Amino acid sequence: MTAQISDTFLFWGGKYSLIGMTAGRLATPEQFGMVPAMLHTACYRGFYATYELTGHALYLRELTLRAENGFYLPIGETLPDENTERFQAHYSGLKVLVPFTGKIRLAKGFIRDLYIHMGYQKPTAFETVLDITLKTGEIMEIKDRSQEMEEMRGAFKRYYESGDMFRTIEDAFSLDMDLE
Helix, strand or coil: CCECCCCEEEECCEEEEEEEECCCCCCCHHHHCCCECCCECCECCCEEEEEEECCCCEEEEEEEECECCCCCCCECCECCCCCCECCEEEECCCCEECCCCEEEEEEEEECHHHCCCCECCCHHHEEEEEEEEEECCEEEEEEECHHHHHHCCCHHHHHHHHCCHHHHHHHHCCCECCCC
16 A cells, blocks of 8 residues: 555645545545546545635645546646546646635645655644635634644554554545544
């Protein structure tokens, strides 16, 4: 098994990884009429995205996916980039408003020594961790959790390395914000 590619968020002039979220939906290929299939071992769900979070809205800016049937549809007016092949398409220059309501956890400054080789990396493995509450894509609250995660530094890696294999695998692939 392999660590998974996380979605990227452009926010406050930086690039953050999505490492958790509550109920709610971000953009998915299904909403554009495409069914994702496993892209490779680092992308079991078949797609990953780049979003931009402004003070007033959340936008889908890029999407990379493998469609189940190899047939790629336009997203709005945007066709996949010219290098599209049967096994992967990349859409750039998207301006799709995402009316997400819920909470997301974004992180940057990954600490390489805390890498787990499965699923998504967890908040205690990052220097900066933010919980952001959104209502229809608009920021309602930002809570900096960096200090709290520093105090628990490496907790998930220790759990992952010493726990019940089946439970830790399931937890590693989860974006549930209550895990750590």
